[in-house]
Amino acid sequence: RGNNGGRLLIRKSKLSPCSSVSSVMCRDCINELLPDRGRMCLEEGTYFLNVKGCAKCGEKSTKVANRKVKEGEDEDGLYTEEVEYTHTCASCGHEIATHFYSFEADGKTQEYSMDCVLCGKGESTSILYSPTSTDTKAADTKKTEDKKDTGPAADIQKKGEMLTSQILELRKHLPESDEGDDDDWED
Incomplete structure (x- = not known):
């Protein structure tokens, strides 16, 4: 992690496999940095209770920008979905945070993860029914x-x-x- 004024440089962890590039987030717009959300993993949306307000214009509403979705399935039947988007101020477009979500299913388990300075971090694994x-x-x-x-x-x-x-x-x-x-x- 590196600090650059009110902006925070965060290197993505295992929870954010969408790209290996670091993302810059604005700590002045957020109440709590990277809150622990337990098993909560959101593919879309915003954790509004954690929005302090835009550091540039003071507006509290946000919008989603630059949403990218990557889906794939390998030869072993492992299905993956990765979603990445930017939370921005709805008024001035100031970047607040980059949101990462991933989903993997292999027929026996489903794994979800979320990593976002605004929405928090979360992981969940579900074991699917396996007939005898x-x-x-x-x-x-x-x-x-x-x-x-x-x-x-x-x-x-x-x-x-x-x-x-x-x-x-x-x-x-x-x-x-x-x-x-x-x-x-x-x-």
Whole structure:
């Protein structure tokens, strides 16, 4: 980090993979620099509670400028999306902060990250449902039987079957109850 008057030079971290160029942000426009946002990762928008006001004109409204989106998928099925844009003053165009967002999905997990001096830093990982081999075989058999089914009713049925499968998988991980211990029930 380097200081240049009211502007702060910040070298991007692992959370901001959009480019390797450093970005200049205005610390005089922001209440708290790089607040920790936990699992919050925003692809667009502004954390208005953190806007102090434009250091040049005093205006508190912002707009998004220079929005760039990069999407891709590699040969292993890893899907990536990177978004970069600049928060600017809506009145005079003064640059307040550069916002970085990234998303990766590989079929098993989804990873989100955000890095912005104004909006903060955040990371989140979601583990997606992974069917067991018996669930997969049953689903493959069902797919061949139901190839003729299309439309909204078929979609609802498929979603119901997926939820049932997920519930059965979760129940496998619950502790077993003693069936003889139901003394609370009257026969």
